[in-house]
Every structure is written in C-alpha cells, then in structure tokens.
Amino acid sequence: MIYCQKKEQDKTTARFIINLIDCFYIFIDNDYKNKENCYIYEVLMTLTQLAYIVAVDTHRHFATAAERSHVTQPTLSMQIQKLEEELGVIIFDRSRQPVVPTSIGRKVVDQARVVLRESERLRDILKEESDRLTGDFRVGVIPTVAPYLLPLFVRRFTDTYPDVRLIIEELQTQQIITRLRNDTLDAGILATPLHATGIDEEPLYYEPFVGYIAQSHPLFGHSELHLHDLKDLNIWLLNEGHCFREQALRLCGNRKETAASASLLFESGNLETLKRLVEQNDGMTLLPWLAVRTVTDEHRGLVHEFTGKVPTREISIVYNRAYLKRSIIEAFAREISNAVPPELLSEKDRFIVEFTPE
Numbered sequence: 001m002i003y004c005q006k007k008e009q010d011k012t013t014a015r016f017i018i019n020l021i022d023c024f025y026i027f028i029d030n031d032y033k034n035k036e037n038c039y040i041y042e043v044l045m046t047l048t049q050l051a052y053i054v055a056v057d058t059h060r061h062f063a064t065a066a067e068r069s070h071v072t073q074p075t076l077s078m079q080i081q082k083l084e085e086e087l088g089v090i091i092f093d094r095s096r097q098p099v100v101p102t103s104i105g106r107k108v109v110d111q112a113r114v115v116l117r118e119s120e121r122l123r124d125i126l127k128e129e130s131d132r133l134t135g136d137f138r139v140g141v142i143p144t145v146a147p148y149l150l151p152l153f154v155r156r157f158t159d160t161y162p163d164v165r166l167i168i169e170e171l172q173t174q175q176i177i178t179r180l181r182n183d184t185l186d187a188g189i190l191a192t193p194l195h196a197t198g199i200d201e202e203p204l205y206y207e208p209f210v211g212y213i214a215q216s217h218p219l220f221g222h223s224e225l226h227l228h229d230l231k232d233l234n235i236w237l238l239n240e241g242h243c244f245r246e247q248a249l250r251l252c253g254n255r256k257e258t259a260a261s262a263s264l265l266f267e268s269g270n271l272e273t274l275k276r277l278v279e280q281n282d283g284m285t286l287l288p289w290l291a292v293r294t295v296t297d298e299h300r301g302l303v304h305e306f307t308g309k310v311p312t313r314e315i316s317i318v319y320n321r322a323y324l325k326r327s328i329i330e331a332f333a334r335e336i337s338n339a340v341p342p343e344l345l346s347e348k349d350r351f352i353v354e355f356t357p358e
Contacts, residue, residue, distance in 0.1 A: 047119055049083045050112040052076050053091055057109045058182050060098030113183055124325055134163040137328045140176040140188040141168060144244040144271055145315060148290035153339035164328060173243045180320045187329055191243045192316040193354060201316040204336050205344040209311040210292055211304035212275060213284040225304040227311060236274045236285040246355040248286045251311055278302060312350035
C-alpha cells in the first residue's frame, strides 16, 4: 500500500515515492495517522516485470531485450507498459534511439537491479544449504589471459561441478567492469589492481612479463634482460583497449617519438599475431609468461626472461561487491590456483605493473 496525504499535490505524487526493494506489495506510511485523509494505492509488480526493464536498460533496445529475455517483443512491451501504468511514471523515453530511461526511470531501474540481485541471493542461500553447486556461472576473461589459462583448468572444473553451467566470454577490462555492475556477469578474470568502485578483487596468481625477441633485434644477444633495456623502445603492441598494452607502454616509457620514425607500424588485437611477427625475424614484443609455455623448441631461444626487478601482472578474480554465487566463485578461484604453476602463486621479488582502466 502507498499512502499519500491529500494536500497540494495530486494523487500521482504517491506513485513517485516508491521503494521497490520490498517488491510485490509496497507500503509507505510516512507516519500518517489519519488514513482517511490519504489516497491509498495497492501496487502489484512481479520480478519478471523488473527483469524486463533491466533488460531494456542493459540493451537499450526493446527487440534485443525481448530476444535476450526469450519472449516476444509485444509481451515485453505490454508488461513494461503495465508496470508504468501501475507506478504512474514513464520508465523509458521511447522517442530516443537507443532507448534511455527517464530521470525517474533511472531510479526505478537501479532499484530493480537491487531487487533482482537480492532474489538471486535467496536462491543462492538455498543452493548452498544443499551442499551442491548448481546453476549458470557467467565469467568474462580478458583476451590476454583466456587462451593460456582456460585450458589449464576448465575441463577439471566442469568435471568436478557438472551441475554448474559455465558460460565464458572473452571481453576487455572495461566491458567486464560494466557488465559486473549491470549484473550480466557473475565474475571476471583480469589484470588488477583496478581501483574500481563497487568491485572486489581476489588475486589468483602473479604472471611475469617476458621478452620475445627476434634474432635480428639488438637485444637478442643480451644474456640478461633488464627494465632499463625497454626505455623508449619500439615494440610490437596490442591495439588500444587491452590492459596488457597499457602495461607494456608503462614499461617502455614514451613510445611516440620512436614510433614516428619507424617504417612499419602495426598493432594487433591478438598476442599470437605478435609472436608470429617476431618469429619471422622482425622486432620484439612483450608477452605474459603463460603465453610462452607452449613455444616450440625452434623458437625457445626467442624468449628472454627479466632479471632483477621482474615486471609482473597481477591476475585476479573480480566480482560485484554485492556479489552472488559465493560458493561457485570460491570453487572457481580454487581450481585456478590449483592449476597454475606454483611459481606464479607468490608475488615475492615481483614488480606489479599497474594501469588505469579507461
């Protein structure tokens, strides 16, 4: 029930002071003793309706939201319209493309996310009581980690927890952060620290950088590789948006001047492409340690490890601070820690290369 005192405002005022956290039936008393002098409303809403408005907010398109919700667009639109009529507010500005929430709609959607998260938590509590891990687990993994880490543990995880449906996507760091906040991912595997508001980080392992150097490169003959060797060095890089690129640039200092005089400029979205370039006797690049574990004997001599202060990236599992699926996250992290080589579990004598997500 919602009570709104009969004063200057008309009866739509009551519909703007809605607290969605109680879901289904909402009661706002405001300590009004004389209920006869109030407008009285009973607002009924469902978790399905809340899920639909969150889907539209996430995808900013009614047809896409309906498809992802596995319903027809008329069904989704009708339920959202029904919810808007019950609340007496317009949640989405349909005149704009992509669709965006109205000012009051933004508040409704944000609270709807809280309600849906808490309803999921209720299910998780029941699942944990059964001592069995079940359900979907959606994970985003950055591209410079996925191809080298996933083969080490995914099969064992799915064999150990057959009732967990593992859904993995390769995503860049900022995409993972955004989707964790939108509750469309349960966890992410990426380089940290992020210093991102509302995101918790649990370090899994510490992965050194290594040089991958062509025989024609001046550094190939060096018996040892040091951080100062990289100063203003022109190297093959990943393209923008990859955190590994930002970390490599930090190690190399200002690369713009050297890049301007180069006869060939190339930036890739794939570490394997950079490896092939070096193997064709051209230039050098930096790689994460796990990326060179499968290098053939023919190219093993191209790998140069750092001595002294070893540049390292911290790889963590991250999740929304109000996170769900606690038991699955813990099991997932445990399987990763058991799968990576033991020498990567300690940060001793390592220099963690930080970066700032865009």
